Amino acid sequence: SAIFNLREIDCYDDHERSLLLSQLSFEKTFGISSVFIESTLMENGGIPNSVDPSTLIREAIHVISCGYEEKTEWGKEIGWIYGSVTEDILTGFKMHCRGWRSIYCMPLRPAFKGSAPINLSDRLHQVLRWALGSVEIFLSRHCPLWYGFGARRLRWLQRLAYVNTIVYPFTSLPLVAYCILPAICLLTGKFIIPTLSNLASSLFLGLFLSIIATSAMELRWSGVSIEALWRNEQFWVIGGVSAHLFAVFQGFLKMLAGVDTNFTVTAKAADDTEFGELYMIKWTTVLIPPTTILIVNMVGVVAGFSDALNGGYEAWGPLFGKVFFAFWVIVHLYPFLKGLMGRQNRTPTIVVLWSVLLASVFSLVWVKIDPFVGPVDVAQSCISIDC
Known part of the structure; x- marks a missing residue:
């Protein structure tokens, strides 16, 4: 039975005191259930033979109650670890830090099956939840960058894999910049990429070829087709400029300001209307950034061709380089555009309005500011046209 009066320990001898302190430690770790604690001490688990069915049912109801985990190590050091919406990553990371080893198991018959979200909004919200969980781990004390160095049970490649798992949402920040830069080039008439030297070109080509070689090795190892890749x-790209970007800001708001976010877990069972929501687009702010990027790049392409028509033959050469990058962004976001429009143009009006508004404001403000032209250039241009 549980000990409620700690002063009784002073009346016991050393052996009894050590037993009672050991019981207190087990109760603090696993909770106040003598049957459950006894089962954890059994070599192969199971149920103690001395427990009658009525006691077992009573203890089971007590263990599964909501308040059983309070003031115990459940969720902190044992069981599923709390503190992140991706508790599977956090739990696996702590297990590996304690010396557990994983084995690769991929049977011919799938061990688990579930239906993934099939419409755009639900899919992006699922990616947002995963990315937010990674940001939460990054901003917590369980960050793989520094957690578990004292025990030295986590191998360096494992730590590197976990670091890659938690930092990938932050790649959305440079990705958004890279997706907007082609439109900026077309709107301002400036080519942002400078002329590269032979050394810089060789380094860029080597990096590009290494990425291609890595992709080829992954294709060969996993058996994935080029189309699937x-x-x-x-x-x-679609998730990076939408869900991952929101996850970064929501993660910082949650950890620094305590603003919590509620998610609906994806249903894993399919029903009779399995494809009923395939073309359904639900209103969500996650749709605004990629829609805005699409509109800005399309406006930039139109502005680039208009400027080339007015500039004559010499303006067409630099135009193709700028348009290539803009089309590269549009091609990556084309499935998003296709899913956004749907079968019967069911895109929420608020998404289009906000995207058009943001794209228009960004284009007008950028052309007005023109940050690539310095004060000296402005003064010289004014002198040349007698202003």
Whole structure:
């Protein structure tokens, strides 16, 4: 039975005191249930033979109650670890830090099956939840960058894999910049990429070839087709400029300001209306950034061709380089555009309005500011036209 009066320990001898303190330690760790604690001490688990069925049912109801985990180590050091919406990553990381080893198991018959979200809004919200969980781990004390160095049970490649798992949402920040830069080039008439030297070109070419070689090795190892790889690349861009970007800001708001976010877990069971919501677009702010990027790049392409028509033959050469990058962004976001429009143009009006508004404001403000022109250039241009 549980000990409620700690002063009784002073009346016991050393052996009894050590037993009672050991029981207190087990109760603090696993909770106040003598049957459950006894089962954890059994070599192969199971149920103690001395427990009658009525006591077992009573103890089971007590253990599964909501308040059983309070003031115990459940959720902190044992069981599923709390503190992140991706508790599977956090739990696996702590297990590996304690010396557990994983084995790769991929049977011919799938061990688990579930239906993934099939419409755009639900899919992006699922990616947002995963990315937010990674940001939460990054901003917590369980960050793989520094957690578990004292025990030295986590191998360096394992730590590197976990670091990659938690930092990938932050790649959305440079990705958004890279997706907007082609439109900026077309709107301002400036080519942002400078002329590269031979050394810089060689380094860039080597990096590009290494990425291609890595992708080829992954294709060979996993048996994935080139089309599937390209679809995955497209969705990486779509999720990066939408769900991952929101996850970064929501993660910082949650950890610094205590603003919590509620998610609806994806249903894993399919029903009779399995494809009923395939073309359904639900209103969500996650749709605004990629829609805005699409509109800005399309406006930039139109502005670039208009400027080339007015500038004569010499303006067409630099235009193709700028348009290439803009089309590269549009091609990556094309599945998003296709899913956004749907079968019967069911895109929420608020998404289009906000996207058009943001794209228009960004284009007008950028052209007005023109940050690539310095004060000296402005003064010289004014002198040349007698202003």
